[in-house]
Amino acid sequence: MVQKNYTTKNKKMDASNLKCSICRTNRGMIHKYNLNICRRCFREVAYRIGFRKYS
Numbered sequence: 522m523v524q525k526n527y528t529t530k531n532k533k534m535d536a537s538n539l540k541c542s543i544c545r546t547n548r549g550m551i552h553k554y555n556l557n558i559c560r561r562c563f564r565e566v567a568y569r570i571g572f573r574k575y576s
């Protein structure tokens with residue numbers, strides 16, 4: 522039981538610790554590319570680093 526609680530708490534702490542390095546929000550964070558930025562900022566940064574959206 523203790524272990525289960527610890528795991529859950531740890532996950533929550535992880536999520537709240539991660540903030541966008543640009544706008545400091547913790548909502549809509551992107552973990553995929555280890556960028557530590559949110560989705561909104563990613564759109565701007567992605568363009569600079571040459572990440573293009575192909576449709």
Ligand SMILES: [Zn+2]
Pocket residue numbers: 541542543544545546558559560561562563
């Ligand atoms: Zn952001």
